[in-house]
Amino acid sequence: MNNHQIDISVIVPLYNEEESLPELAQWIERVMAENHFTYEIIFVNDGSTDRSWTVIEELAEKNPAIHGISFRRNYGKSPALNTGFSAAQGRVVITMDADLQDSPDEIPELYRMITEEGYDLVSGWKQKRYDPLSKTIPTKLFNATARKVSGIHNLHDFNCGLKAYRCEVVKHIEVYGDMHRYIPYLAKNAGFNKIGEKVVHHQARKYGTTKFGLDRFVNGYLDLMTLWFTSKFGAKPMHFFGLLGSLMFFIGLISTMVVGFGKLWRMKQGLPYSLVADSPYFYLALTMMLLGSQFFLAGFIGEIIARNSTRRNDYEINARL
Ligand code: UDP
Numbered sequence: 001m002n003n004h005q006i007d008i009s010v011i012v013p014l015y016n017e018e019e020s021l022p023e024l025a026q027w028i029e030r031v032m033a034e035n036h037f038t039y040e041i042i043f044v045n046d047g048s049t050d051r052s053w054t055v056i057e058e059l060a061e062k063n064p065a066i067h068g069i070s071f072r073r074n075y076g077k078s079p080a081l082n083t084g085f086s087a088a089q090g091r092v093v094i095t096m097d098a099d100l101q102d103s104p105d106e107i108p109e110l111y112r113m114i115t116e117e118g119y120d121l122v123s124g125w126k127q128k129r130y131d132p133l134s135k136t137i138p139t140k141l142f143n144a145t146a147r148k149v150s151g152i153h154n155l156h157d158f159n160c161g162l163k164a165y166r167c168e169v170v171k172h173i174e175v176y177g178d179m180h181r182y183i184p185y186l187a188k189n190a191g192f193n194k195i196g197e198k199v200v201h202h203q204a205r206k207y208g209t210t211k212f213g214l215d216r217f218v219n220g221y222l223d224l225m226t227l228w229f230t231s232k233f234g235a236k237p238m239h240f241f242g243l244l245g246s247l248m249f250f251i252g253l254i255s256t257m258v259v260g261f262g263k264l265w266r267m268k269q270g271l272p273y274s275l276v277a278d279s280p281y282f283y284l285a286l287t288m289m290l291l292g293s294q295f296f297l298a299g300f301i302g303e304i305i306a307r308n309s310t311r312r313n314d315y316e317i318n319a320r321l
Pocket residue numbers: 012013014015016017046074075076077080096097098099101161209210211212
């Protein structure tokens with residue numbers, strides 16, 4: 001199991017954080033030295049337009065454990081993390097933000113939880129946050145929704161930048177788009193169930209400014225819906241659209257028949273009757289039938305797309321005899 005050359009890989013995604021980097025590197029180096037860890041630090045420069053990359057080059061010159069990867073343009077935090085994950089070699093992989101909001105002093109305990117308590121993933125929880133109110137309140141809502149949808153009920157803070165992973169986990173998940181907010185959910189979907197949490201210290205941003213605006217909450221919500229849908233129905237879209245479509249179509253059909261036969265019956269009885277098209281129920285019923293067929297078609301198209309996916313039979317296998 002332990003064929004890793006080094007104990008810890010620290011991955012730091014960064015975008016325009018030149019002022020923070022030297023301090024962060026020094027702090028990590030100090031913690032590693034005090035605890036006698038072998039380590040590497042991988043700075044992933046996400047297309048910074050300031051001097052960040054030059055600073056990283058200087059740091060790497062002084063310490064061979066420091067590595068850097070630089071994107072030509074800004075892709076986002078998730079692509080930066082994903083690239084860092086591919087490069088990581090340590091037994092335990094730790095991610096942290098570059099802005100000094102996360103404390104490297106948490107590393108030894110996170111490492112212990114992964115290696116000794118057997119966690120697959122440990123997420124930091126900024127129980128006491130030093131962020132503006134406009135961010136902390138929506139964050140509470142965001143986390144409550146994420147807990148409900150993902151079924152990971154013990155996490156308070158999905159999007160904490162400070163997380164620790166067993167190396168295997170990061171090699172088996174793909175973080176894309178803005179999905180870094182839901183890494184625990186991605187891990188769970190890949191079959192890694194032992195997900196824990198550790199209360200971590202949080203500090204106000206010392207240098208620079210936040211890179212995410214309030215649109216993070218809208219996008220975060222949409223991404224959660226996407227993840228929920230793809231994890232449940234990604235391989236069998238018809239089970240979702242087919243059920244919904246059939247149900248709507250059926251209700252529409254019954255309602256049309258009630259309206260139609262109702263009129264025929266009244267005609268037969270010699271009662272006064274009106275045109276089917278005069279009834280508002282007729283139009284509601286028609287709409288239901290139309291929408292129902294559309295859902296059904298969406299299901300078929302989804303199935304055809306899923307069938308063409310080269311990854312439709314990629315499963316997470318963790319043991320063979
Ligand atoms: N970041 C990045 N690419 C981006 C935006 C952010 O690599 O496009 C990095 C950023 O430099 C920081 C981390 O992601 O190290 C978290 O960003 P930030 O501190 O701005 O987020 P907040 O703490 O406000 O949630």
